[in-house]
Amino acid sequence: MHPRAAWIAQIAHLPPQPPLPGPFHMRIRPSIAALVLSAAPSAIAAQRAATVPLLPEPTVAALANELSGASAKRNLEFITRQHRMRASKGFRSAAEFVAAQAKLYGLEEVTVHEFPADGHTMYGTQKARLAWDPEFAELWEMRAEAGRIAPVLRIASFEDTPVVLAEDSDSADVTTTLVDVGAGTSEKDYAGKDVRGKLVLTSEAPGGVVPLAIDKFGAKGVISAAQNQPNAWSREDVNAIRWGHLDSFEARHTFAFMVSLKQYRALQERLASGERITLHAIVRASRHPAAYNPVTALIPGTNKNEEIVLSCHLDHQRPGANDNASGCASILEVARTLSKLIADGAIPRPSRSIRFVWPCEVECTLALFHSQPEMRARFKAVIHMDMVGGGPVTKAIFHITRGPASLPSFVYDVGQTFGAFLNLESQMYAEGTGGKYPLVSGEGGKEPLLGDLAEFSMGSDHELYEEASWKIPGVYMNDWPDRYIHTNLDTPGNIDPTKLQRSAFIGAASALFLANLKSSDVAALWAAMESLTLRRAATMLDRRATLSPADGAALTRTFLSQQREAFESIATFAAIPDSVRIAATAFFQRLQTITGAPAAPEQPSGEGAVIYTRNAKVSGPMVVFGYDYLADHLKGKPAPKLLDYQGLRGNGDEYGYEVLNFVDGKRTAREIRDAVSSEYGPVDMALISEYLRALETAGVVTSAK
Numbered sequence: 001m002h003p004r005a006a007w008i009a010q011i012a013h014l015p016p017q018p019p020l021p022g023p024f025h026m027r028i029r030p031s032i033a034a035l036v037l038s039a040a041p042s043a044i045a046a047q048r049a050a051t052v053p054l055l056p057e058p059t060v061a062a063l064a065n066e067l068s069g070a071s072a073k074r075n076l077e078f079i080t081r082q083h084r085m086r087a088s089k090g091f092r093s094a095a096e097f098v099a100a101q102a103k104l105y106g107l108e109e110v111t112v113h114e115f116p117a118d119g120h121t122m123y124g125t126q127k128a129r130l131a132w133d134p135e136f137a138e139l140w141e142m143r144a145e146a147g148r149i150a151p152v153l154r155i156a157s158f159e160d161t162p163v164v165l166a167e168d169s170d171s172a173d174v175t176t177t178l179v180d181v182g183a184g185t186s187e188k189d190y191a192g193k194d195v196r197g198k199l200v201l202t203s204e205a206p207g208g209v210v211p212l213a214i215d216k217f218g219a220k221g222v223i224s225a226a227q228n229q230p231n232a233w234s235r236e237d238v239n240a241i242r243w244g245h246l247d248s249f250e251a252r253h254t255f256a257f258m259v260s261l262k263q264y265r266a267l268q269e270r271l272a273s274g275e276r277i278t279l280h281a282i283v284r285a286s287r288h289p290a291a292y293n294p295v296t297a298l299i300p301g302t303n304k305n306e307e308i309v310l311s312c313h314l315d316h317q318r319p320g321a322n323d324n325a326s327g328c329a330s331i332l333e334v335a336r337t338l339s340k341l342i343a344d345g346a347i348p349r350p351s352r353s354i355r356f357v358w359p360c361e362v363e364c365t366l367a368l369f370h371s372q373p374e375m376r377a378r379f380k381a382v383i384h385m386d387m388v389g390g391g392p393v394t395k396a397i398f399h400i401t402r403g404p405a406s407l408p409s410f411v412y413d414v415g416q417t418f419g420a421f422l423n424l425e426s427q428m429y430a431e432g433t434g435g436k437y438p439l440v441s442g443e444g445g446k447e448p449l450l451g452d453l454a455e456f457s458m459g460s461d462h463e464l465y466e467e468a469s470w471k472i473p474g475v476y477m478n479d480w481p482d483r484y485i486h487t488n489l490d491t492p493g494n495i496d497p498t499k500l501q502r503s504a505f506i507g508a509a510s511a512l513f514l515a516n517l518k519s520s521d522v523a524a525l526w527a528a529m530e531s532l533t534l535r536r537a538a539t540m541l542d543r544r545a546t547l548s549p550a551d552g553a554a555l556t557r558t559f560l561s562q563q564r565e566a567f568e569s570i571a572t573f574a575a576i577p578d579s580v581r582i583a584a585t586a587f588f589q590r591l592q593t594i595t596g597a598p599a600a601p602e603q604p605s606g607e608g609a610v611i612y613t614r615n616a617k618v619s620g621p622m623v624v625f626g627y628d629y630l631a632d633h634l635k636g637k638p639a640p641k642l643l644d645y646q647g648l649r650g651n652g653d654e655y656g657y658e659v660l661n662f663v664d665g666k667r668t669a670r671e672i673r674d675a676v677s678s679e680y681g682p683v684d685m686a687l688i689s690e691y692l693r694a695l696e697t698a699g700v701v702t703s704a705k
Helices: 003-012 029-037 040-048 057-066 069-079 089-104 206-216 261-272 321-343 363-371 411-431 497-516 519-544 549-572 578-595 629-633 652-662 669-680 685-697
Strands: 108-112 115-117 131-145 148-157 172-180 199-202 221-224 256-258 278-288 290-292 295-299 303-311 352-358 379-386 398-401 452-454 474-479 612-614 701-703
Touching (some): 057 321, 057 497, 069 089, 069 497, 089 108, 089 295, 089 321, 089 352, 115 363, 131 290, 148 256, 148 278, 172 221, 172 261, 199 206, 199 261, 206 221, 295 321, 303 321, 303 497, 321 352, 321 379, 321 497, 352 497, 379 497, 398 411, 398 497, 411 452, 411 474, 411 497, 411 519, 411 549, 474 497, 519 549, 519 578, 549 578, 549 669, 612 685, 652 669, 652 685, 685 701
Parallel strands (some): 172 199, 199 221, 221 256, 303 352, 303 379, 398 452
Antiparallel strands (some): 131 148, 131 278, 172 278, 295 352, 398 474, 612 701
C-alpha cells in the first residue's frame, strides 16, 4: 500500500465523532478532510496500475483485441456523406445504412421505425416537427452587365456545403439588395434603414433576427454569420460556417443563408463604403409530413425482460463527423464486437439483452419512448455517446459523465471506473512505462485519453432517459469543447480512430458489466464505488467551504443521502450480500466522520412547505427540440425568472430540469430548493416557488392544497 493510502485508511477508520457546535465544524473540519482526501486519487491510481476492474481480464483482453477504431471510422465516413435532418430523405439513407450494417453484424430485431413527424402529434412534451427536405440552394452576387443583371460570384452552394442553408428554410427565388443591420435583434438596428423586400446581413443567429427583419420590417431573407458556441478558439477560423436554424413551427415562409466570418466581414466592409450589393437567392426546400426513422437492434440476453441500452443521435448536418457520426459509429462498433465475440464463444451471451438505438436527437427518442412503451419499460440503464471522436485539432476534452443528482445510481460509477482504467492504461503507454490495454488504433493517435470523470451535464438524449418520467440511469460520453461543432469543418479528417476505439471500449465494457451484474459482483463494484465516493467527498468539502452555514449543511445532507441512495440502487440489479452491506454501513459512518454531521434543516414554512406532485400524463422535460412545452402552456404569461438564472455551476435550464425531477409528492418546495442548490449552487427560494407555480399553471404539477 502506498504510504499516503495507509494514512488515508487510518483517518477513514476513525470512530464517528459528534458534530462540533455551531458552524465551526462546517468551516474547520473540511480543510483537514480535504487535505486528507486530496491524496486519494494518486494513491488509488498507484494501487490499480495493473488491475483490470469489474470484468474478468480475459473479457477485457477479448474486447481490446476485437474493437477496431478503423472499422468505426469507415462507418462514420459513410454517415457523414448524408445530410441527416430529422425525418428527411438524408436521415432515412443513414438509417438504412446503419440497419444494414447491424444485420450484417448479426444483430436481431433490426428495425427502422416509422413514427409520425407531422407538426402536431405529441410525444409527451415534444410536439412532432414536420420533416425538412432541402433539395437545392445557391446564393449569387449579381451585377449589371450589358443592360442586364448577371451572376458574377457564387457565395454559397448547398450541394457543396449543406450547412450554408439554415434549417427549416423554405423555397424562394429572390433577387434584391443587401442591407447590413448589425445584430438585427433590436429595433434600433433598423433605424434609418429600409429593408423591405431586401436581404439583411446580420452577425446573429437567423432565428432571433426573423421576428423583426421579416415579420415587422418586411425583409425577404437573412444572411447570417452567427458564430459557434463560445470557447477559447471562437472566431479564430474565419472560414468556419455555422449551422443556422429557423423556427420549425412558424407558418411564415422565409429562408436564411449562413456565411463565414471572412465572407461577412468582406460584405460588411463593402456596404460600409457605400457600395450597392445585389444578391440572387434560390432555395428549393420544404417542410412536410413524413416519419421519424430511429433504428433499433438487439443482442438478446438470456433474460428477455431487461435491457441495457447503447444510444447516440444519428441526425445532423453534413458532414457532422464528431457531432454525432462519431457516437453512432462507436456504438455500431460495440454491436459488431459483442456480436462477434459471442458468436465465436469468446464471451458468453449476456444475462440482460443489449439494445442499440440510433435516433434523431431528442425528438426521435421521445417518439420511441411513447410509441414503444413495452420496449422502453425493459430499459435498465443507458450508455449514451454524443461526440466521442474528436482528435487533437478539435481541442476536445473527453468527458465520462455522471447522471443528475435527482437520480443517484451506481451505474455512473461503472462507466467512470472503466474510464479511469483506460486513462491510466493509455497514460502509461504514452509515457513508455507500461499500459497493457491502451486501445490504440493502427490508424489513430497514441496520446493518453485524459478523460474527465465529470458531473452531470445536459445537452443530449441521456437527459431524457434520466428524466423523472422514466428514471433510467445513464453514462454520458462526450467531447467538449469542440472548436468545429455545428460547422462545415466538423469533418472525418478531424476524427481520431483511437478515440473511437476507446469510447467503444468504455461503452462495451460498461454494457457487459451491467448486463451480467449479479450478487457475486457486488463486492468488486462497491470497492470501485468507495474510491469514487471519496473523490466526490473532496469536491463537496471544497465547495462547502465557500457557503453559508445553512447552505453548507444542506450540501452535506444532500451529499451523504445521495451516496447512500447510489449504494442502495445496486439492489435494482442484484441482491446486495450482507457482508457488503455491513462494509458499506461502516464506510458511510466513517464518511460522516470526515464530513461532520450536518445540522438538521429548519422546518419549512409558507411556500417552502408546499408539496408538489408530478402529473403523470405529462412526460418529458419542458424544453425539447424546436418546442418549449412550458412556454406554450403558459399561454403568453411571462417565463419564470429561474430560467434566466445563472448559478455557480448551472444555468436556468439546468435548474429548471432538476427542479421538476425532484418533484415527487414527498419533498417540500424548500427541500427541492436545497437539493438543486447543492447541485448547481445556491438559489433564492422565491425563484423556485415561482417556477413550481408556473409548472402548476401549465398542468405539469399539482400542489397539495
